Amino acid sequence: EDQVTQSPEALRLQEGESSSLNCSYTVSGLRGLFWYRQDPGKGPEFLFTLYSAGEEKEKERLKATLTKKESFLHITAPKPEDSATYLCAVRGGGSYIPTFGRGTSLIVHP
Amino acid sequence: ETGVTQTPRHLVMGMTNKKSLKCEQHLGHNAMYWYKQSAKKPLELMFVYSLEERVENNSVPSRFSPECPNSSHLFLHLHTLQPEDSALYLCASSQGRFKPRGQETQYFGPGTRLLVL
Numbered sequence: 637e638d639q640v641t642q643s644p645e646a647l648r649l650q651e652g653e654s655s656s657l658n659c660s661y662t663v664s665g666l667r668g669l670f671w672y673r674q675d676p677g678k679g680p681e682f683l684f685t686l687y688s689a690g691e692e693k694e695k696e697r698l699k700a701t702l703t704k705k706e707s708f709l710h711i712t713a714p715k716p717e718d719s720a721t722y723l724c725a726v727r728g729g730g731s732y733i734p735t736f737g738r739g740t741s742l743i744v745h746p
Numbered sequence: 747e748t749g750v751t752q753t754p755r756h757l758v759m760g761m762t763n764k765k766s767l768k769c770e771q772h773l774g775h776n777a778m779y780w781y782k783q784s785a786k787k788p789l790e791l792m793f794v795y796s797l798e799e800r801v802e803n804n805s806v807p808s809r810f811s812p813e814c815p816n817s818s819h820l821f822l823h824l825h826t827l828q829p830e831d832s833a834l835y836l837c838a839s840s841q842g843r844f845k846p847r848g849q850e851t852q853y854f855g856p857g858t859r860l861l862v863l
Contacts, residue, residue, distance in 0.1 A: 667850050668850040670851060672854075677834065678856055679750075679836050679838075679854035679855050679857045680836070680854045681854075682853055685850065723789070727852075732777060732842050733779075733791065733794055733801065734852055737788070738788040739788065
C-alpha cells in the first residue's frame with residue numbers, strides 16, 4: 637500500500653525566511669510525485685510533477701526536489717501570498733489513483 | 747471553459763432535500779474522481795470512474811450516489827444528508843491506467859462548498 641507522510645503539519649515563517657516542506661513516501665514503482673497548493677475553500681492547484689530521483693523543478697519562489705524516499709518543497713524568500721496548504725501525492729505502478737498526504741499548512745507573516 | 751469545472755460552487759440544503767453536484771472536465775482525460783474534504787481533515791477519496799473500472803470507498807454512505815454518463819461528466823447525487831456531510835466536495839480528473847509517462851497528473855476543480863442544515 638502506498639503511503640505519504642508530510643511534515644511539518646504547520647509552519648509559520650516571517651516574510652523572506654526560506655524553509656522546506658518534507659514529503660516522505662513509500663510506493664511500489666513510482667509513476668509520479670505531485671505537489672499541489674490549496675487555498676482555503678478552493679480546489680488544489682497543481683504545482684509540480686516529479687518522476688525520478690534527482691529531478692528538480694522550479695516555479696517562482698518554489699523548488700521541488702525528489703529522492704528515492706522523499707521530496708522537498710523549498711520556499712525561497714516567501715511572501716504572505718505564499719500562505720496556503722501544500723499537498724503531496726504519489727502515484728505508484730499498481731494504481732492510477734494517487735495517494736495524498738495530510739498537507740502542510742504554511743503561514744507567512746509580513 | 748478549460749480544465750475542470752464544478753457546479754454549483756455553494757449549496758445549502760436541508761436533510762430531506764435531494765440535490766446533485768455536477769463536474770465537467772475539458773482535458774480529454776478518462777478517469778474522474780469525487781473527493782470529500784472536511785475542515786482540518788485530509789482529502790477523502792469517495793468514488794472513481796475510469797474506462798477500466800469504478801472504484802468506491804466502502805466507508806461512503808449510500809446517501810451519496812455517483813453517476814458518470816461519459817468520460818467528461820461526473821455527478822454526485824445527494825439525498826437525506828446529515829449535518830456531518832457538510833464539507834468541500836472536490837472533483838478531479840486524470841488519465842487512467844496504461845497511459846504513457848508524463849500524463850499521470852490529476853487536476854482538480856474549484857469545489858462545491860456544501861452546508862447541510
